Amino acid sequence: xxxxxxxxxxxxxxxxxxxxxxxxxQNARHHTWGVPKGHLEPGEGERQGxxxxxxxxxxxxxxxxxxxxxxxxxxxYDLPHRSGGGGGGGGxxxxxxxxxxxxxxxxLEPRISDExxxxxxxxxxxxxxxxxxxxxxxxxxxxxAWARGPSSTSPSSW
Numbered sequence: 001x002x003x004x005x006x007x008x009x010x011x012x013x014x015x016x017x018x019x020x021x022x023x024x025x026q027n028a029r030h031h032t033w034g035v036p037k038g039h040l041e042p043g044e045g046e047r048q049g050x051x052x053x054x055x056x057x058x059x060x061x062x063x064x065x066x067x068x069x070x071x072x073x074x075x076x077y078d079l080p081h082r083s084g085g086g087g088g089g090g091g092x093x094x095x096x097x098x099x100x101x102x103x104x105x106x107x108l109e110p111r112i113s114d115e116x117x118x119x120x121x122x123x124x125x126x127x128x129x130x131x132x133x134x135x136x137x138x139x140x141x142x143x144x145a146w147a148r149g150p151s152s153t154s155p156s157s158w
Contacts, residue, residue, distance in 0.1 A: 002094040003079065006050035007037020009102045009143045010058075010065065012121065020147040021121040022140055023110065024130060025057060028117040033130040036060075037098060046099045058119075059111035065103035071146060073100040073139040098135075102143045 010023040024033045036057040040049040051062040079094040112119050122130065124144045131137045 001076075001097045003096040004040045004046075004099070005037050005053075005096065006040055006046045006099045006101075007035050007053050008050055008062075008065075009035050009073070009100050009139055010054075010060075010105055011102070011143055011147055012105050012107070013147065018148075019123055020144055021123060022127050022143070023058070023105075024120050024122055024127060025110075025112060025116040026118040026120075028115055031117070032132055033120075033127075034133070034136060035100065037100065047101065050099070050101050057110075057113050057115060060105065060108055062103065064108055065105045068102040068104065068143075068146065071102040071143065073102075073142065074098070075100070075135040075139070077135070100139050102146070104147070 011020040012023075013020055023035070025036060026033050036054050037050070038053040038057065040046070041052075044052070054060055054062055054065075075098045077096055079096050110119050120126075120130075124140060127140050128137055131140070
């Protein structure tokens with residue numbers, strides 16, 4: 001795998017009818033909405049990297065969240081070719097793996113890094129309007145289903 005990232009789908013309960021709300025961050029450079037995640041550092045495990053990225057991007061500690069053990073989403077996709085010299089890639093296809101863990105937080109509010117220009121707690125329907133990556137939206141749908149009824153969607157089905 002050419003590139004590996006890890007992060008969290010953070011949610012909290014208390015929306016209309018008890019529906020979960022998801023934390024989305026808007027990337028300051030390309031303005032897309034996503035979840036707290038980033039590249040793993042050399043020698044870093046998936047969960048360790050996700051915890052670090054959560055702290056760096058939101059100011060929230062994984063210890064302040066209830067991580068849903070076993071609820072882990074892995075997405076793999078091709079990256080666009082880098083153009084110009086020195087960008088690596090050398091014209092070959094590059095693959096990326098993103099590993100997302102699910103975690104529930106209470107009334108905590110993030111303090112976003114300079115990498116992001118905005119944050120929002122949103123319903124799944126609102127997330128569907130903001131997120132442009134279908135795999136990420138599918139991950140939020142799975143967490144939403146689990147949060148509404150853990151007995152109906154077991155983590156092992158991810």
